[in-house]
Amino acid sequence: MATMTVRLFKKGSDDSSASMCLKSAFEDDPFARAFMPGQVYEDLGAEMYRKWIDLLQGFGMTYVVECEGVTKTVAAWEPDHEPIWAYPKMLLFLAWCLWKFGAKQTFRIFKLMSSGDEKRAKHAPTAYRLSVLGTVADFQGRGAGTKVLKPMLDRADRENFPCYLESSNPKNVPFYKRNGFKIVEECYPLQDWPEYRESKGPVMTLMYRDVPPDGETSSTN
Numbered sequence: 328m329a330t331m332t333v334r335l336f337k338k339g340s341d342d343s344s345a346s347m348c349l350k351s352a353f354e355d356d357p358f359a360r361a362f363m364p365g366q367v368y369e370d371l372g373a374e375m376y377r378k379w380i381d382l383l384q385g386f387g388m389t390y391v392v393e394c395e396g397v398t399k400t401v402a403a404w405e406p407d408h409e410p411i412w413a414y415p416k417m418l419l420f421l422a423w424c425l426w427k428f429g430a431k432q433t434f435r436i437f438k439l440m441s442s443g444d445e446k447r448a449k450h451a452p453t454a455y456r457l458s459v460l461g462t463v464a465d466f467q468g469r470g471a472g473t474k475v476l477k478p479m480l481d482r483a484d485r486e487n488f489p490c491y492l493e494s495s496n497p498k499n500v501p502f503y504k505r506n507g508f509k510i511v512e513e514c515y516p517l518q519d520w521p522e523y524r525e526s527k528g529p530v531m532t533l534m535y536r537d538v539p540p541d542g543e544t545s546s547t548n
């Protein structure tokens with residue numbers, strides 16, 4: 328079986344492969360599809376993930392798993408408090424969204440990000456936040472997702488620091504539970520969209536991973 332290696336993301340050489348990896352991973356994601364329906368995802372998905380990764384990699388907490396030289400999984404984390412330089416980068420990201428998706432969709436993206444920040448402040452004011460995680464579709468279920476989480480989960484354990492995430496797909500909840508996360512809330516951030524008035528839209532599962540009890544580590548080895 329080919330060896331999988333986990334390492335820090337390298338700006339420049341990893342940008343393109345990481346964005347293609349995420350595009351493949353989120354192909355069926357309910358939130359990605361709500362924001363980029365049909366052909367929009369095909370046309371702009373990779374570019375959007377590239378912008379997002381560029382924003383996050385500055386925190387120095389983005390990891391990749393590669394197998395035979397190909398990026399198979401990406402996990403990008405955020406610190407508990409964003410440094411000042413992150414704000415202009417965020418504005419540039421929103422400006423790009425405005426250019427590509429238009430005002431209505433950009434406003435919706437901004438609203439989703441703001442409501443996410445509010446929930447985070449409520450449930451996990453000090454915690455590392457897993458902002459995005461994805462494994463190439465045909466490589467899922469081989470342990471790469473578990474492997475890519477390990478450096479940051481180990482770091483959190485060493486530092487006695489909690490972790491937090493918003494799962495955009497309920498099918499990932501068992502995977503996150505296996506990695507020590509517990510559900511703190513389920514919410515429906517798109518329920519005020521006209522098309523979701525009846526159904527409430529896709530569920531977002533907010534999950535928290537507490538510091539380990541004294542002398543224990545709870546990450547999967």
Ligand SMILES: CC(C)(COP(=O)(O)OP(=O)(O)OC[C@H]1O[C@@H](n2cnc3c(N)ncnc32)[C@H](O)[C@@H]1OP(=O)(O)O)[C@@H](O)C(=O)NCCC(=O)NCCS
Nearest residue numbers: 352460461462467468469470471472473494495496501502
């Ligand atoms: C969630 C996600 C990142 C997990 O990545 P992955 O590489 O498939 O993760 P793993 O292989 O480590 O674990 C996935 C499952 O495979 C199983 N598994 C782990 N190692 C395995 C191996 N060597 N062989 C077979 N199965 C294995 C795990 O038990 C796990 O099962 P579970 O879902 O019941 O917990 C991946 O499914 C994905 O990219 N999904 C689409 C994008 C997405 O939803 N991202 C998260 C948004 S919140």
